[in-house]
Amino acid sequence: MTGVAYAAGGAAAGGGAGGFASFIPLILIFAVFYFMLIRPQQKQAKLQQLFLDELKSGNEVITKGGIHGTITGLTDTVVTLEIADNVRIKVSRSSIGSPLTKEGAAPPVAKAGG
DSSP states (O other): OOHHHHHHHHHHHHHHHHHHHHHHHHHHHHHIIIIIIIIIHHHHHHHHHHHHTTTOOTEEETTTTTTEEEEEEEEESSEEEEEEEEEEEEEGGEEEEEOOOOTTSSSOOOOOOO
């Protein structure tokens, strides 16, 4: 009966170093997720905010809903788009998706440097 008690006690003493070692893969997985998912998403959000801050009247844009139009008015939160002759709509500034190129499609997304 005492043999069983010694075996159980020996396993508990060696488990301390193994406990920290079991966290190393979790730390590595978190690092991979950070550099592959979170950081690029933060860069993309920063680029989108920079684009929204630089909007001005006369820019041709595409909303996130797919509406093409020319900016005719701006406030801090609202953009007025002319989508046809004498047809103007007001949309939230955050709903502007991308600039409109000459070909009529959004340009490819530029990668953030750094």
